[in-house]
Amino acid sequence: MEKVTCGECGHLNPYGTHLCESCGKPLDEKDKQASMVDMRYEGVARRSQTYNKTVIDKIWNFFSSVKIGVTIIILTLIASSIGTIFPQEMYIPGNVDPAQHYEEEYGIAGLIYYTLGFHNLYGSWWYMALIAGLGISLIIASLDRVVPLYRALKKQKTSRNEGFLKRQRLFSVSETKNAEDMLEKSEDYLRRKRYNVKVENESLLAEKNRFARWGPYINHIGLILFLTGCMLRFFPGMYVDELIWVREGETEAVAGTERQYYVENEKFSIETYDENNETFAPALERAGGSQIKTYQTDAVLYESSGGTVGTEPDLTEIKTDNIEVNHPLRFDDYALYQYDYKLNELNVMSLSMNDRESGETIGTIDIDLFDPQGEYDLGNGYRVVIESYFPNFEFDENGEPSTISDIPDNPAFIFRMFSPEHPDEGEYSFVAIRSNEDIFGENTYEMSFEGVETKNVTALKVRKDHTLPFLIAGGSIFMIGLIQGSYWSHRRIWLRRFGNELWAAGHTNKHWASLKKDFQSLSEKTGLTVPEDKQAKKAMEEETSDGRDDDNGRN
Template identity: 75%
Template structure:
C-alpha cells in the first residue's frame, strides 16, 4: 500500500486518519468534521490496511471486536448447555454414557450425548473455542497496541491547527503577554504532576499515559488464564480423582501412572457425645449421630524401578501421615484429601453346606466378596461352585438377576452344590441377604449363612494441579490491568502561541469532568478562557432544537 504524505513532509502508512507527526487530518471526512476521532490517535491499524493475502484475512477476522464478542457469547451458551444434564464424570461408572443419558433423559439426553455435551469441557471443539478466543485476544491486542505505542512514543509537541481546533475541548484566548502566560501554565501543569515538553513556542502537558495499556494488560492476563484452563486437559497437568482404600489394603494412586501406592493402616470415625454440654442439645435436636472427625492413618509407597513384568511390584515406603479433613498428605505435587468414608462394608462371607434332612454341616467356605474363587472343595466328594455372583443384587427390567455395581452392598450367589448323590449335575441354590431358595427342585443340600466380616473404607480425593500458577498469575495480571485502566485517565493538553493568541486543546480517554475541572483551575491562575466542550454544546443545541420542534408541532 502506498504511504500518504502530509503537508509537513511526514510519510504516513496507508489508512492513517491523523498525521503521526503533526496531527493534521488526512481524510476528507476528518477535514470537514467538527471533532476528529482520537481513538488510537488516528493511526493506521494492520487490519484496516492490508486485505490481500490469506494471512491478512485471518488477521482481519480475529482482530474484529465483534468476532471476539461472538466467540465469548458462543462459549457462554455452550457452557450453559453443558450444565443442563450432569457431565460424564458425575454419572455412575458401571454403565455406558450413551445408555445412561438415553435411559435417564430420553431423546433430549440422547441428543445431548450425540452432540458431545456430556464431556463438554474436555471436547476438542470446546478447546477450539477457547483457543480461538485466545487467538482473538492476541491478534486484536497486537493490531491496536503496536501502532498506538508507536504514535504515543514519538508524538510531537507542535501540532497542526486543524488537529487542535478539532479536539473535543478547544479554546482561543487573547493575552497581552503570551510568554508569561505560557510560563504560568507550565508551572500549573508541573504542580499537577504532568510531564511537560516544549517545542517552537508550543507546549504539551501529558499525564498518566500508562493507563492506556490497561486493556491490553487485561488481555495478557486473560490469555495466561485461558492457557491455564487449557493445560488442565493435558496429561499430567491436572488430576482430580477419588480412590477408595479398605483397611489393611493397598491401592495404586490414580494419576501417578502406577508409581505411587497408598495403604490404609487404620480408619476411624469420632462422633460428638450426645451428653456434651456444648453440642449435646444440638445433637438431640438433630435426632442422629454427627461426625466430629474422621481420619485415615495411611502409608505412602513408591514403586521400585525395574522389576519383572506382571509380578507384584516392589514398594518402598515414602512416609506415613494421619490424613484428616483439611490436612492432606502431600507428595510430588499431589495431595490426598480425606473426603468420604464407609463403615462396615461387607468384605468376606462365611457359608456352610448342610444336609437339609439332618441339618448336619458338610463344611464351611469363606468367600472373599471382592475376589471370590470359582470352586470350593469340601472333601469326600463335596464341593461348591459359584455359578453366578451379584455383588449388589437387584432384578432388572426383564425380571432377571443383575447387579447395580461391583461393591458388595447386597451380595447374592447362585451356587451349584455337588455331592456323592449329585455328582454329575449338582443342585442349584440362590443365596442372598435373607434369601435362600431352590432354583429347580427340592434340594437335598443347602447353603446356610454363617457370618460376615466387614471392613471400614476410606475415600481419598487425589488432587494435582500444575495449572494453578497460571490461573493465579493470569487473574492477578487481569486485576492489575483492570485497576490501571479504570482509576486513572490519560490526559493531554496542547498549547500553542499565535502572536497574541494562545490556542489550547485537551483530550482524555475518560473522566472528562476531571479534565474540565483542571481547565477551570488553570483559568483562575492564568486568566485563560476555559476551553469549550464541543460535545456538550452539540448536545445542548440538539436539545434546544428538539424543544423548538415540539413547540412548533403543538402550534
C-alpha cells in the first residue's frame, strides 16, 4: 500500500496514519471534522489496523488484540486455580498409585480430577499452550504498538499544524502585543521546570518524561521473561525438584542427575530440646512433651565414573557434609535439602520354622523386607518358600490379601514349608504382624516371629533451578516498568506564534491535573491564557443537558 504524503510538510507517512508523524496534521476526514484528535499511539499506523489480507496478517491481528490477550489471561488464571483444588501428583506420596490415591482421598471428585489429567495440570500440553499463547500475544501486541509509537515520537517536529493544535484537549489563544517576548519567557520558565525545550520558527515544543510511555512495554518484556522461565521448568536439565528416601548405611542415585551422582546416608540423627532446661521447660510443657530441635543426615556424595548396564557403578567420593534444615549439601548446580524422615522403619525380619508339637526350632531365616529371597534352605530336607509377599498388607474389597505400597510398614507372607514329612506338597502358612494362621488345615510346622531390625530413613529434596535468573530478571523488569508507567506521565506543551497571537496546546498520556497545574503556573509567570479542557467542558455540557431533559420530563 502506498504511503500518504502530508500536504503541509511533505512527510511520507505509512498507509493508515491518522496524524502526520512530522507536523501532526489530521490526514483522516474524521479527524479533520472532530473537535479533538485521537492522540492514542499518536495517530500512527498500526499493522493490525492496516493489513488484513494474508494468513500472517490475520494471525498478527488475532494476537495483537487486547481482548484476545485478556481472554488468554482469564483462561490461564482459571486453569491455574483448578490446579490448586487438590494437590498435584508431585506432592502426593511417591509410593502410592495416583489413581487410587485421588479416589480414596477425595472420592468421586478426586477420580474425575485424575481422569481429566488435572493432577499434572501445570505440565500438560494445553496449559503450556496457554502460557505460550500469552507470551506470543504480549510480543505481537507490543511490537504492533511500540514500533510506530517510537517512530512518531522521534520524527515529531517542533512546529505543529494549526489543525493539530486547535484539536488538542487543552488549547488556548493568547492575544498580546509582544508575543515574541511571551514565547521567550515561556521557554525560560519551562526549562526551569525541567522540560526539554526546542524552539524553531517561532514555535516551541516542551517535553517531559517521555520515558514514561515505555512503561507498559517494559512490563511486557518482564512478563515475557517470567513466562519463559516458567516454561523452561519443563525442559530437561533446567529444573529439578525431586524427593529421594535413603536408609541408613545405603546409597541411592540422586534424582535428576542421570545416575551421575549418588548419596550415602551414613547416619541419621535427631536432637530434641532439653526438657530440664529452664528456658525451654514452660514451652515444652505447653506443647505436650519433647520437641525436635533439629534433624540431620551425615551424607557422603559420590560421583559415578560410568560402567556397563546392569553392573554396579564405580563410585568416587567427592564430598561429605551434614545436611540439616536450611543447610543443604551443594554440588554443581544441585542442592540436597533435609526434607523429612522416618524413624525405625522395618528392614530385616527374623522368623523361625518350629515343630508345633515339640516346639523344636528347625532353623531361622532372615528376610530382607526390601529384597526378599524366593527360597530359604534350612538343611536336612527343610526349606521355606515365600509364595506371596505383601509389604504393606491389607485385604482388598474382595477380601483378598493385597498391599497398599512397597514400603514394609505392615509386612505379611504366605509361606510354603517343606519338610521330610511333607517333601512334595509342603504346608502353607500365612504370617503377618500379630497373625499366624494355617491356610489349609492343621500344620505340623509353623513360622514364628523372632525379631526385627529397623533403620532410620531420611528424605532429601533434590533441587536444581536454572530458571531462577529468568524469574528474577522478569519480575524485576516488570516492577521497573510498573513504576515507570505509574508514577510519571509524558507531558508536552506546544506554543506557536501567529502575529500577535500565541497559540498554546498540551497533551499527556495521564495525570491531566499535573499538566493543567503546569499551564496555570506558566500563565502566572508569562500572562499566557490558561488552556480550556475541552473534554471536561463537553462532559459538563452533557450533564447539564441531561439535567434539563429530566426537568422537562418531570414538568
